[in-house]
Amino acid sequence: MASTLNGFPVTLDDVTSARDRILRHLHYTPVLTSSTFDSKYGRKFYFKAENFQKTGSFKSRGALNAVTKLVEEKQERVVGVTTHSSGNHGQALAWAAQHCGLPCNVIVPRNTPTVKIDAIKGYGADVTLCEPNPTSRAETCAAICSEKNYVYIPSADHYDVMAGQGTIALEFLEQVPMLDAILVAASAGGMVSGIACAAKQLKPEIKIFVVEPFGKDLERCLREGKRLWPEPPQYVDTIAEGIRIQQLGKLAFPIVLSLAEKEVFTTTNAQIVEGMRFAFERMKVVIEGASGAVIAAAMSKRLRRMDGRLRHVGVILCGGNVDIDHIPWLPTREA
Amino acid sequence: MASTLNGFPVTLDDVTSARDRILRHLHYTPVLTSSTFDSKYGRKFYFKAENFQKTGSFKSRGALNAVTKLVEEKQERVVGVTTHSSGNHGQALAWAAQHCGLPCNVIVPRNTPTVKIDAIKGYGADVTLCEPNPTSRAETCAAICSEKNYVYIPSADHYDVMAGQGTIALEFLEQVPMLDAILVAASAGGMVSGIACAAKQLKPEIKIFVVEPFGKDLERCLREGKRLWPEPPQYVDTIAEGIRIQQLGKLAFPIVLSLAEKEVFTTTNAQIVEGMRFAFERMKVVIEGASGAVIAAAMSKRLRRMDGRLRHVGVILCGGNVDIDHIPWLPTREA
CATH class of the missing domain: 3.40.50.1100 (Rossmann fold)
Incomplete structure (x- = not known):
């Protein structure tokens, strides 16, 4: 634990209690794999399909x-x-x-x-x-x-919300106990915080990597240990509208600073679309931009250059709520 | 068994042997559910996701x-x-x-x-x-x-091919033992034959309903017990190009005649697109036209009017190989 946190603000007990509370009303989402993807990108990837979750997202x-x-x-x-x-x-x-x-x-x-x-x-x-x-x-x-x-009830900066999102990590590590790392997209940081708290308590050596849209500049904040974002809060310009909030929340920032890796995966619109296309074309799943960003991180040169001992990599497909009449690589029908 | 068949041409032993041969090289595909779909159409539906199978289809x-x-x-x-x-x-x-x-x-x-x-x-x-x-x-x-x-190796009219397709039914009845019926699309009829042989041996009371594109006219052939199709073999005009062959195969026809219900679900292009849209928008899965036809059958008035004791209905999403640059409800980008 880094010195910024005094213990885990979301404990394993919080997360297992959340699971007891919510499990029977939600989908235990499947983990998808793609041998094509694995052989192209040189590791074993596991895609946690939260796009199949109730209401279409985690x-x-x-x-x-x-x-x-x-x-x-x-x-x-x-x-x-x-x-x-x-x-x-x-x-x-x-x-x-x-x-x-x-x-x-x-x-x-x-x-x-x-x-x-x-x-x-x-x-x-x-x-x-x-x-x-x-x-x-x-x-x-x-x-x-x-x-x-x-x-x-805020979308992210609330410990009970984080504990709920942490149940993703409980399930994922049950399904794929050998995970070495998890790639997860951040907007205000509730999902990253919940997953990081749960996963690091279950398996302290696991690495949590944050994926962001271009313009969020999280890596500089994490390296300097400071919230460097302008006020009032702004949106970044990205097609992944689910992760367009620039700032991490006030509760989420110290958690992410303590528990996530400093290397942040930054994704452009073109990379996000490439990730979405792979999901649609090869994995046969409909995902939204935020999920496309995480696939783009898994495809990135930055990940390819990382330690080969990161063998089993989890990818959170956080949601599937894309407007199917506005697929980003196709023109829209005239009104 | 109707008199047209003397025993099952594809035995349960053929299908379990096929499973032993192929299982470790294939995906054991998940079963998806949608409470929205169930409450709208008044039964419990189970979608066997063969679109996630290796090469994108069963x-x-x-x-x-x-x-x-x-x-x-x-x-x-x-x-x-x-x-x-x-x-x-x-x-x-x-x-x-x-x-x-x-x-x-x-x-x-x-x-x-x-x-x-x-x-x-x-x-x-x-x-x-x-x-x-x-x-x-x-x-x-x-x-x-x-x-x-x-x-x-023909695509359908071959007993070893049918035995392989029959493994879908073994898995499906393991995953959802209470299935009362299975809806499955037919082209030359290899999948229907394999599934019908396996399912009827495991659970004789299960009903197998065939789904076809408009123009195939299978119901009339089944009711008259005769191959009424013109020669040479033709294609029907459908956007579900995976099931455009009009004739059932010579080996498949007597199996389907004996084991499937006489009520055939005929689907138009508009209905197929509606089925595909539901899958993309609500289930977050990419499917091809043949799978859209089966969802359309599940949505149909004909099914709604059927016996309420058909409580648990299986829907085979047979494949996901749609060209993602040519989604049927969107215009295509100019070359």
Whole structure:
């Protein structure tokens, strides 16, 4: 452990409790392999297919754990939950709230595609529109919290959410105990934190590598041990809209700093599309940009140059919520 | 058993022997489920993901069983294998031959997309072009057989191929023992025959329903107990090019007549596309038209009107080899 953390903020007990809470309502997702990929890139790769998870992404794990635990602890004092999200976490929270019989209000930016708004409404949540920037999202969400007395469940920077995402690592190490490393995409860092806490407690020698879109500049932050990002929080310009938040969360940053490797895999749009194409064409799975970024990291020269003793490499396919009428390598049908 | 068959032409012993021969070289494919699909269509559906199989379709099962058994029986007297195929069986036979260290020559119609020809060559096979009709395919293949002394391995109408495809049913009934019915697409009928023989021996009360493209007219043939198709063999006009052969094979027809239900699910192009869209959008899997046809059958009014005691319904997603630059609901990029 690096000195920035005093113990694991998310303990193995937190993660196994999360699993007990959520497992029977979620998919135990399969691990896919591709001998073509392995022989081309010179290691054994294992693809954890969270794109098959309920609501199409890993987010349902953390959302369901947070909402269920909240209800366990506060019972009828909880009158509803809210969050701001343009995508996967909004769907996941709406689904989790519906599952627990709680009202839910999701704040979404005005430019969110109708298909995503409809998915959130489909799980019974109310939708409130806001301006498409992080500041407006946070302010609108705070207003709903105070007006309706709803509890805010952030998409990432919350230990119960992290504990839920950590269940990915429990399953993955059960399925592939010999994993030497896990590649995982970071947006605000909830999934990386949960996976890193769980995996490092189960297998201290495992390496956790973060994958980011170009412009996030996480490696410099990790090497200097400081949050170097501009305020207010910004989006980076990437086709992987699930990981466009530039800053890691305040709770996530020290965890990632302590537990993840300093070498961060930075991916361009062209590389992300190449990763997505491989998944569609050869693995026969539909994935979104964030998952394409992780495959791109697995394909990268940077990984190829790393220690050959990293033999068994896990790749988290975190979600599959791509708009199938807007596949990035194909033109869109005219309206 | 109907009177057309004297016992099962493919025995359970043939299928378990096939499994012993091929299992360790193939994927034991997962079964996917969708609670959205189940609640919309009112039964429990189980999707056997053969699109994740080696070479992207179930065809590798039958091809590997046939080639491996041939080599076991004839040993060094086998100098090579050949077939005619525009798609999945060509790739599967090339892969199986490479696996057994045998030369392979695949006859493909001139209009076959380059990507498919490259895939066949990628498994080390020679490719010979022919005219795009069943007659030219058969004649060119016969010429290669006599010229090179290669053994012809048909895509479907061969008991060892059927026994290999039958291993799908062994796995599926292990994974979901309570299956009441299996929906499976037919082209020349090798997969239906193998699955029907295996499943009916393991669980005589299970129902096997055939799915076909519009124009195949199988139901009329089954109800009259006769091959009513025109000669020479023709293609039907369907976007599911994997199942465009109109006639069932001579060995397959009596098996299907005896073991499959008389109600055949006929699917139009629009229904096939709807099935494919559901798989891409909600199940996050890439499937080809033949698999889309089977999902369309599962969605159909005809199935909805059937006996509610058909509670647990298996759906064979037979392959995923769609050209990802030509997704049927999107325009194609200009060359």
